[in-house]
Amino acid sequence: MHGEIRFFLLKIYPVHDIMDGIFMQFRRSLLNGEENVMIKTGPETATRKETPSTATDGRQWHKMKYNFDTCPDRRGTGCYKYDFREEFNAPEDALPLWVADMDFTSAPVIVDALKQAAEHGVYGYHGARDDYYQAVMNWYEGHFGWKSEKDWIVTTPGVVFAINLCIHAFTAPQDGVLIQQPVYYPFARSVKTNGRRLVNNPLICDGGRYRIDFADFEKKIRDEKVRLFVLCSPHNPVGRIWTEEELRRMEEICLANDVIVVSDEIHSDFVWEGHTHHILAGLDPKYQKNVITCTAPSKTFNIAGLQCSNIFIPDPDLRAAFKTALDATGYGDLNLFALAACRAAYTGGGEWLEQAKQYIWDNICMAVCFTEQNIPGVRMLRPEGTYLLWADLRELGLGARERQDLVLHRAKVWLDRGEMFGPEGAGFERINDACPRPMLEQALQQLAAAVSSLGL
Numbered sequence: 455m456h457g458e459i460r461f462f463l464l465k466i467y468p469v470h471d472i473m474d475g476i477f478m479q480f481r482r483s484l485l486n487g488e489e490n491v492m493i494k495t496g497p498e499t500a501t502r503k504e505t506p507s508t509a510t511d512g513r514q515w516h517k518m519k520y521n522f523d524t525c526p527d528r529r530g531t532g533c534y535k536y537d538f539r540e541e542f543n544a545p546e547d548a549l550p551l552w553v554a555d556m557d558f559t560s561a562p563v564i565v566d567a568l569k570q571a572a573e574h575g576v577y578g579y580h581g582a583r584d585d586y587y588q589a590v591m592n593w594y595e596g597h598f599g600w601k602s603e604k605d606w607i608v609t610t611p612g613v614v615f616a617i618n619l620c621i622h623a624f625t626a627p628q629d630g631v632l633i634q635q636p637v638y639y640p641f642a643r644s645v646k647t648n649g650r651r652l653v654n655n656p657l658i659c660d661g662g663r664y665r666i667d668f669a670d671f672e673k674k675i676r677d678e679k680v681r682l683f684v685l686c687s688p689h690n691p692v693g694r695i696w697t698e699e700e701l702r703r704m705e706e707i708c709l710a711n712d713v714i715v716v717s718d719e720i721h722s723d724f725v726w727e728g729h730t731h732h733i734l735a736g737l738d739p740k741y742q743k744n745v746i747t748c749t750a751p752s753k754t755f756n757i758a759g760l761q762c763s764n765i766f767i768p769d770p771d772l773r774a775a776f777k778t779a780l781d782a783t784g785y786g787d788l789n790l791f792a793l794a795a796c797r798a799a800y801t802g803g804g805e806w807l808e809q810a811k812q813y814i815w816d817n818i819c820m821a822v823c824f825t826e827q828n829i830p831g832v833r834m835l836r837p838e839g840t841y842l843l844w845a846d847l848r849e850l851g852l853g854a855r856e857r858q859d860l861v862l863h864r865a866k867v868w869l870d871r872g873e874m875f876g877p878e879g880a881g882f883e884r885i886n887d888a889c890p891r892p893m894l895e896q897a898l899q900q901l902a903a904a905v906s907s908l909g910l
């Protein structure tokens with residue numbers, strides 16, 4: 455079956471002809487951290503068009519138990535990614551690679567748990583029990599070596615909800631809340647809509663890799679009455695996995711200045727080879743005093759629509775204040791489907807996740823490689839984590855409107871504009887690569903053709 459799909463793709467998407475030969479070489483370079491990769495595209499690679507049965511020398515995509523190449527048609531389901539074109543002024547035929555969910559069917563173990571819950575037919579009040587908390591804690595201990603306690607966990611219907619709650623619970627109007635733009639846009643919105651002062655410590659893009667301006671970070675914290683720092687770790691959209699040293703440095707500054715850290719670690723299950731995600735609160739017991747760790751199974755298992763997140767608050771005073779703010783919203787418990795899905799995901803979803811990650815990693819390699827080879831003026835930054843690509847189009851020299859016209863209307867690819875993530879995002883586009891590879895390839899080809907039509 456897999457072979458048939460691949461053969462079909464070879465015929466429809468000739469991009470494979472050039473991709474196969476350069477892919478492994480590129481991937482090796484990526485793993486070795488080489489900055490300027492020379493990719494050979496000589497005739498012997500370009501003409502090696504292999505049928506599935508002969509492509510046995512490793513120069514092929516990872517073999518998959520699950521079929522991520524074909525996904526259910528999401529149109530008409532009410533999902534944002536496909537069904538809100540009118541609201542977002544996106545052309546009918548634009549390929550949607552924007553909102554950060556996956557097109558893949560979730561893990562079978564989750565689908566089964568949901569079916570079982572649905573078929574039961576009685577949908578009364580439900581709550582999280584020991585087995586739920588145990589599943590969550592086991593996941594974080596098993597994957598990150600982080601030992602937590604059941605009492606630390608507070609469930610909320612989303613991480614953005616929890617961030618808003620933290621702003622409410624731990625800051626007063628006009629207090630400074632620090633973020634690092636370009637960053638996931640609800641961070642800035644949460645600060646502003648709650649009437650707090652937005653303090654930005656812009657990340658610096660250095661040769662295609664972002665870094666933190668620590669001097670600015672410390673100065674802003676000291677000078678701008680910052681009470682709360684919302685950290686994005688791994689970072690959406692720039693794809694950084696913060697090193698232990700970077701995390702410790704930020705945290706030490708925060709501790710020294712009585713700043714509470716909300717560490718949004720929702721993307722922590724997508725970490726690419728050569729990098730390690732560190733749970734900030736797990737680096738040192740003293741960090742438990744001021745760090746709130748926001749987690750969720752939603753990105754990892756594509757269950758965002760079920761609205762489930764687990765917020766770890768080890769410090770009893772912070773937890774009490776958070777719970778008071780939570781009670782004031784009138785929010786009760788996670789719904790029974792969220793509970794069932796989260797428990798199933800964290801107990802039996804591991805194998806599916808490994809497969810999904812391999813597929814996404816191949817997508818990433820393909821996209822970075824294709825862009826380097828075929829889209830002059832566009833640079834696809836190499837992500838260290840997340841399933842999001844951050845494309846740098848600044849060399850094209852287009853204004854925001856012209857770039858929007860190029861991407862959305864000429865290329866017919868629907869992305870998240872860089873400006874949404876803050877002024878530092880100008881000239882960039884965010885691409886969600888958790889989609890079938892043929893769709894991603896199609897989008898890249900359309901982008902390449904549109905850029906080429908500019909005649910620059």
Ligand SMILES: Cc1ncc(COP(=O)(O)O)c(C=O)c1O
Binds near residue numbers: 721
């Ligand atoms: C960094 C980050 N935090 C939070 C969220 C959304 O979390 P939730 O749906 O649980 O509010 C996203 C979704 O893209 C995200 O990228």
